Amino acid sequence: MKLSDQKPNQGDSRRDFLKKSSVITAIALTPGIAVKAAENNVDERFAELFEKIPLNLTVNNKAYQTSVEPRVTLLDYLREELHLTGTKKGCDHGQCGACTVHVDGQRVNSCLSLAVMNEGKKITTIEGLAEGDKLHPMQAAFIKHDGFQCGYCTSGQIMSAVACIREGHAGSRAEISEYMSGNICRCGAYPNIVDAIVDVKDGGATV
Amino acid sequence: MINFQYLRTSSAKSAIALLLKDKNAKFLAGGTNLIDLMKRGVTAPEKLIDINHVPLKQIEQVGSKIHIGALATNTAVAEHALIKEKLPLLSWALQAGASAQLRNVATVGGNMMQRTRCGYFYDTEMPCNKRQPGSGCGAMEGFNRMHAIFGTSEKCIAVHPSDMCVALAALDAEVVLANHKGERKIAFRDFHRLAGDTPQLDNNLKTDEMIIRLEIPVSNLAKNYHYLKVRDRASYAFALVSVAAAFELNNNKITDVRLAMGGVAHKPWRLTASEDFLKGKEASLSNFEKAAELAMKGAKGFGENNFKLKLAPNTIIEALNLAKSKA
Numbered sequence: 001m002k003l004s005d006q007k008p009n010q011g012d013s014r015r016d017f018l019k020k021s022s023v024i025t026a027i028a029l030t031p032g033i034a035v036k037a038a039e040n041n042v043d044e045r046f047a048e049l050f051e052k053i054p055l056n057l058t059v060n061n062k063a064y065q066t067s068v069e070p071r072v073t074l075l076d077y078l079r080e081e082l083h084l085t086g087t088k089k090g091c092d093h094g095q096c097g098a099c100t101v102h103v104d105g106q107r108v109n110s111c112l113s114l115a116v117m118n119e120g121k122k123i124t125t126i127e128g129l130a131e132g133d134k135l136h137p138m139q140a141a142f143i144k145h146d147g148f149q150c151g152y153c154t155s156g157q158i159m160s161a162v163a164c165i166r167e168g169h170a171g172s173r174a175e176i177s178e179y180m181s182g183n184i185c186r187c188g189a190y191p192n193i194v195d196a197i198v199d200v201k202d203g204g205a206t207v
Numbered sequence: 208m209i210n211f212q213y214l215r216t217s218s219a220k221s222a223i224a225l226l227l228k229d230k231n232a233k234f235l236a237g238g239t240n241l242i243d244l245m246k247r248g249v250t251a252p253e254k255l256i257d258i259n260h261v262p263l264k265q266i267e268q269v270g271s272k273i274h275i276g277a278l279a280t281n282t283a284v285a286e287h288a289l290i291k292e293k294l295p296l297l298s299w300a301l302q303a304g305a306s307a308q309l310r311n312v313a314t315v316g317g318n319m320m321q322r323t324r325c326g327y328f329y330d331t332e333m334p335c336n337k338r339q340p341g342s343g344c345g346a347m348e349g350f351n352r353m354h355a356i357f358g359t360s361e362k363c364i365a366v367h368p369s370d371m372c373v374a375l376a377a378l379d380a381e382v383v384l385a386n387h388k389g390e391r392k393i394a395f396r397d398f399h400r401l402a403g404d405t406p407q408l409d410n411n412l413k414t415d416e417m418i419i420r421l422e423i424p425v426s427n428l429a430k431n432y433h434y435l436k437v438r439d440r441a442s443y444a445f446a447l448v449s450v451a452a453a454f455e456l457n458n459n460k461i462t463d464v465r466l467a468m469g470g471v472a473h474k475p476w477r478l479t480a481s482e483d484f485l486k487g488k489e490a491s492l493s494n495f496e497k498a499a500e501l502a503m504k505g506a507k508g509f510g511e512n513n514f515k516l517k518l519a520p521n522t523i524i525e526a527l528n529l530a531k532s533k534a
Contacts, residue, residue, distance in 0.1 A: 053213065069210060070210065070211060070212070070213035070255070071208045071209070071210045071211065071245075073242070092246065093243050093246065093247075094239055094243060094308075094309060097306065097308060100308055106282075106311045106312075107307060107308050107311060108308050108311055108312050109239070109308045109309065109312075112238060112239045112242050112243060112309075112312070113238060113242070113312065114213075114235075114238065114242065116213055116215075116257070117235070117238065117257060117259060119215075160307070160308065163307070164307070167307070169307070177441075177442070178441075178442050179307050180307075181306055181307075181441075181442035181443035182305070182306020182307055182308045182309065182443055183306075
C-alpha cells in the first residue's frame with residue numbers, strides 16, 4: 001500500500017465523540033424521562049445527535065414544518081432557510097436592531113434568539129407588513145419623510161417603529177427616541193424616522 | 208457557534224433534574240447574553256436546557272411582599288401596574304437598561320446571571336482571570352474606563368452590568384433558589400460576589416441550583432425615588448455610574464433611605480454608610496453631599512476610570528436631589 005493511499009489516523013473527531021457521548025446520554029436518560037414525562041409534564045426534546053431537530057412555526061401567516069440545528073439563530077433561519085432576506089444582519093450581537101422582527105407580536109432581536117426557541121410561535125418580518133401591493137402605513141411614512149439613506153437598518157427600524165406605537169410608547173418625540181434606541185442608524189436619519197412615527201401615530205391609522 | 212445539545216422542559220423540577228445529571232449544562236432563558244457569549248466563543252456549553260416553558264412568570268403580591276418569577280421578562284416587570292405603583296424604582300431601573308427589543312426577551316433570572324461586559328472578558332485573545340482563571344487581567348493596566356472603583360481585587364476589576372440588580376439591592380429583595388433537595392432563600396445583596404481570588408464566580412448560585420423567584424418587601428419608598436444612570440449616550444448604553452436612591456420623608460426628615468450604585472463594582476454596590484448617616488437627618492443638599500463623601504471611602508481608580516471618583520459622588524447627590532424633588 002502506498003503511503004498516499006493511507007488515511008491519516010486522526011482518531012475520533014470532537015464531533016464524532018460528542019455524537020457518541022450524546023447517544024449514550026440519551027439512552028441513559030430515556031427510561032427515566034418516559035416515567036417523569038407523566039409525572040412532571042416534561043416536554044423534553046433531545047437534539048438528534050447534534051443534528052437537526054424539528055421546528056414548527058408560522059412566519060407571516062404561513063406555517064412551516066422544518067428542522068434546524070439548535071445553533072441556528074432565528075435571523076439565520078429566516079434569511080438562509082426561508083430566504084426572507086428583508087430582515088438584515090447588522091452587528092449579529094444585539095447591538096444594532098437591524099434584525100428586529102415580531103415574535104407573537106413583540107419586537108425582538110432575531111440574532112439573539114435560537115430558531116428552536118421559537119417553536120409554535122408566530123413571527124412577522126418586514127415582508128409580512130404590507131398587504132399585497134399596499135404598503136403598511138409605517139412603510140409609506142418612512143418614504144414620505146425620507147426616514148433612511150442607505151436603507152440597511154430600515155426594515156428593523158420599521159418593525160421597531162410599528163411595535164413602538166402598538167406598545168403605547170410613541171407619546172412624544174422624546175419617548176419615541178428612548179423607545180427606538182435599540183435601532184441604530186449609521187446614516188443618522190433619526191429626525192426623519194421620528195417624523196415618520198409621529199405622522200403615523202397622529203394619523204391614527206391602525207398599525 | 209459551536210453546536211450543542213438542546214433540551215426543552217416545562218417544569219422546574221425536571222429542569223433541575225437535568226442540570227443535576229450534567230453540571231456542564233446551562234439553562235437557556237431569554238438568551239440575550241448567553242447566545243452572544245456563545246457566538247464569540249467566550250463560553251461553549253455542550254448542552255442547553257431551554258427553560259422558557261417553565262411556569263415562572265408570575266408577578267403578584269403575596270402578603271407584604273411582591274413575588275416576581277425568574278422567567279418574567281424585563282418588559283413584563285417594568286410595565287406591570289403593581290410594580291409601577293409599589294416598586295417604581297425597579298420599573299425605572301429596568302427601563303434604563305438595554306433596549307425595548309432586549310427587554311421583551313431578557314428575563315429577571317437571566318438579568319441576574321448576565322456576565323460583565325469587560326472588553327478583555329469578551330476578547331478570547333486577551334488575558335482574563337474571569338474567563339480563564341490564572342491568565343491575568345488585561346484591564347488592570349489597560350483600557351479600564353468602564354471598570355470598578357470599589358471592592359476590586361488584584362485579579363479582576365470588572366463591573367456587574369445590570370441596572371435591575373442595583374434597584375433590587377436597594378430594595379432589600381430576597382432570592383429563592385432551588386435544587387433537587389428543596390428551596391433556600393438568600394438576601395439579594397448576597398447573591399452576587401466580589402471578585403476576590405475567584406473572579407470566575409459572579410455569584411453564589413450553586414452549580415445544581417435554579418433561580419425560582421424574587422421576593423421584594425413593599426415599603427414606603429415609592430414616593431421619593433430616582434434611578435439616575437450616567438452613560439456615554441442618552442439611551443441604550445451600559446452605565447458609567449448609576450445610582451438607585453429612595454427615601455421616606457416625614458416633615459423633611461429622612462426616616463428610611465436606600466442607596467445603591469451600579470457601574471462601580473463587581474456587584475451592585477449598596478451604600479450603607481451613607482444610608483446610616485442620612486437616617487433621621489434633614490433632606491438637604493449639605494447632608495446629601497456628606498452622604499456622597501461617605502460613600503466614596505475606599506474608592507480607587509485605575510487610570511482611565513479615575514473620572515468615576517468625581518462622577519460617582521456627583522451622581523449620588525443628583526439622584527438624591529431628584530428623588531427629593533419628586534414629592
